Amino acid sequence: MKRLAPLVLTVLLLPLGALVLPQPARAATDIATTASPRWTARPATYGVAVQRDVEVTMSDGVKLAVDVYRPANADGTPATGRFPVILTQTPYNKAATGSVLAGDNYLVERGYVYVLADVRGTGSSQGQWDSFGSREQRDGLELATWATSRARPWSDGRLGLYGASYMAINQFFTAAQHPKGLKAIFPIVPAGDVYRDVVASGGQIDAGFIPLWLGLVTATGLVPPATAATAPDAALLTLLQHAGGAFGFQVPEVTGAFTGDDAAYDGPFYRVRSPLSVVDKVDVPTFVVGGEYDIFQRGEPMLYQRLRANGVPSRLLIGPWTHLQAASGPDLAGSGLGSLDELALRWFDHYVRGDDGQQLSSIKPVTYRELGSDSWRTDSGWLGNDVQARALRLGTTLAPTGLAAGAGVVPPVPVSGLCSRSTLQWTAGIAQVPGCVDDDRVNDLTGASYQTAPLTKPLHLLGPMNARLYVSTTGTDGLLAVTVEDVAPDGSVTRLTAGWQTLRHRAETTSKSVRRDGEVLQPWHPFTRAAEQAVTPGKVMRVDTEIFPTGAEIAAGHRLRITVASYDAPHLLPNVTQLARGAAGVVTIHDDAAHPSRLVVPVR
Template sequence: MPPRRLAAAVVSASAVTALAGLPALAPAAQAASSTAPASGWKARPATYGVASTKDVPVRMSDGTVLRADVLRPAKADGTPAPGRFPVIVTQTPYNKSAPGLSFENDYLVQRGYVQVIADVRGTGSSLGTWDSFGPREQLDGKEIVEWAHSSARPWSNGRVGLYGISYGAINQFFTAAQHPAGLRAMFPIVPAGDVYRDVVASGGQIDAGFIPLWLGLVTTAGLVPPAYTATDPAGGTAALLDHVVGATEFQGPTIGSAVTGDAQAYDGPFYRTRSPLRVVDRVTVPTFVVGGEYDLFQRGEPMLYERLRANGVPTRFLLGPWTHLQASSADLSGAHVGTMDELVLRWMDRHVRGVSDRALGSDVKQVTYHEIGGGWRTAPGWMPSSVSARTFQLSGTATPGTPGSLVAATPTSGADDVHPVPVAGLCTRSASQWTAGALAVPPCEDNALNDSVGTSWQTAPLASDLHLMGPINAQLFTSSSRPDAMLSVHIEDVAPDGHVERLTGGWQVLSHRALDLSRSRTLDGRLIQPYHPFTEATQVPMETGKVARIDVEVFPTGAVLRKGHRLRVTVQQYDVPHLLAPLPQVVDSLGSVVTIHHSRTYPSRLVLPVRG
């Protein structure tokens, strides 16, 4: 991606788009490189140009004016084509007019859709105060759809779909849950499910790799004067002032509260209001969920799909080997589903336009996912009946640089120390993932160097391929020399040549070890996805020298470890630059030495979802 500059921001376009979850170019610019669907389905050709009307005012029920760009199919002379068309609504906080970003999907407009791109309240060219998925912003989503659906729009036939990436994927769930008139389908690309657990405070520490930069991006983009300021100075000035007020009333206090260990450091009403998993049961329109195995929202994406499927909503799930930055323009070669744009068009044609597509069900399976270490696979669901629980016990003696063992049989007793190394995680795939792909450094895709400052256990060379599909529980019996610390867990594939590939990870603050078993997931009677409340009331410091069971939720993955490879788990106390302890936790964990105990009394183990 060529470097560009946002006005008033000293960041490159690649970094900005990483934070926004968007490609530097419009989705229509991606290469048509993927293998065609099995049925031979082909996308309709482009039959229109694009005519754009900027900053159209959309008045909300409380009187606040939001601004939207309206992209319409155009005739050869560039003027809007006559007639009414189905409408695609996209909502963004990143300033739809910001240089270096593009929210337009010309591919859809050229094939007979109108796209409405709205700056959410308090961002871009819209008035009001931003509060990131707050109740009023959620209501705005419903009202924008109904505005686009209305017969008062001469370009709308009343059928509406939702489309967007990252933030523009998350808000689709809040909009759809309110059942706005005219809404027929949605296509969220890399949405969060539970914003606290997925990204803000994974394991109970604050995301320092992405969240501050993300809030900074929204703030910076919001301080770019609206394009209409030249013709409407009063309106442009009012919007700018609203954005300044929002920065002082929302962004600054939110970060401050989390870092100092106040309310925003814990899960509670603030995060629950903003989590799609809290409203997904009210979503009834057909939904195509796209996730990434190295995405910021790796945890929540399959959970959203599973809930929709369980509720009987027509849905599909695509999970690929990409970061947040790569998702919307991802290479789908070998997946046999077409390009991402073709998938969006096909989904919208079927469910918004109402075009018959009998081959859709056979071409695009319930789940299409890329196995890390292998290739594209399909499944009748996420974690179908062919997935079973398999357990490996920690065994032997592990020291930094010398792994202990992972065994299926009775373990050898031991107590292995995990020392505090504040640079742990710096050169890993985790660092790339949790900066949305901005810190992708090829040499750091080998976790071997990082493992040398951690404590590891690994299997003997595998006698057959091991296929994983789902979340993992690292159940570790732990003691600590200090009242608190964090366990950062890497699940890895060690090749015969010594290359170490990180497959997925999980994190858990020791004082937040309390479990809510009613919301935890089991497989074959074994705990495989622990759920921790992460509230102040359930936080209990460690007692020095006392062993406690710590269940670390390791985020879901699809991967295969080939015959002759080894499965490794590495434990550390830090994951830099991803996570930062709130200040009270820094004090409680300073200089901590954590010990992992494994024996018959303390059966530390991994519980894995193995696909047969």
């Protein structure tokens, strides 16, 4: 079943010396040498019959619109009997995108009913949208209850949840309420912590994705409901409710974030809307799909990690995909797993239908495409015992180069980040600067770089990282945009991953940080107004910057590089208060004995 990436429609709506590092004894597992015999999906046996805009009344009287895709006979009539149900909840107006969401009806043709619902305040559904708010979460439970009721002549009471992005995130909120009949979920590119993952990575507002996304939801929500021709009065009321939601929710939230109001800080609003807040309540088998260049790159492995720690049957699949690529059908060639359609069928057949023989044991707990080697690899878990933290000191192991060869000076260059993969990643895979996606050497000129000598052996990394930097600035705030890169012998620079941290948000909650081998591997910052710390011009401060997780190999002869800049355009934009405090500040990185700046990496 093909999936809709949330920003697909945006294209139409917007113009746009040698070194040896310690290695664990265990090497990465190459899936090509360990894969089990190929699993074969069962063939399609049904056609598809669609019933559109079925009204489902919520407990508060608001009516939601759903399309029901049913297995059909050869003549197009719905097949008799009851079938397991797959539910997807979308804010992107199923009337405009339903055929894309339903895709090629892969699951329906194999004996599932597919229910596609417009969430409250979107598409043809009544009410006002508030993006995963408490009432919308309650709707998820009530839709699941409706879909599995014996009153539905096509439902056998068994349920799976499915979808990408927004439709992946709301699976966690629905599953956490334990609807009767729910057997498994299959979230593709879900967020874990919406504030840290995407809204304000490091404390600055995401200007690359969030406005485009809110614009997409607003635009599709203002399309006249599909019921306008048959019930114009009701359709007009629904449209007015949608418009009221845009001015009552989307506009205030965006305005508040960029003016430094409460929306610029973490708090109850984001906690309610973050799957990591409820994941401990999820007890059904979960297959998480993520991307190493996805906007939710940070949260996907964290969701899997929590599920696995709780004993929930789960899998994690991560590939070298942007949000758009992962959500619309990623390339799994060479993985030994078949297509994503086949994986979903396999997962649901086993856990929803109860079929044996799906060979799920051959799907390792973690499968990822290793950047650098371009090999599919597997692991028994995430951040297992085969991952060790290693600290690489700036000034020694990571020698200064470029601007850093002077005094580690990071000038304020507002276009830094533009000529890099950051632009592609943080517009969800839509926008890019030609010639800048696969080589960061031009962009690195806007920051201070440090790099190793050529490696004599490959270095395998798997997990998050931490750039513990001692810095001072001439301003009273600022941003550290830290990129981890692979420098090839020919001088080309490949961006592997990155992290960001505003200086005033440098406070760390150590109880929530991940430590390994005496080092902080993944720092956790509160990002609240109360936790902000003043920045005194010229005073040295320690700032831990969380680098988003990845799986990568630095090959022998290549160098590992870290580049520090003070902007990441168009990804992040300081709010008006941050802009006034630190827009023109010059940052200096200190790397002497009293200030042991270092990059902590997860060596596999």
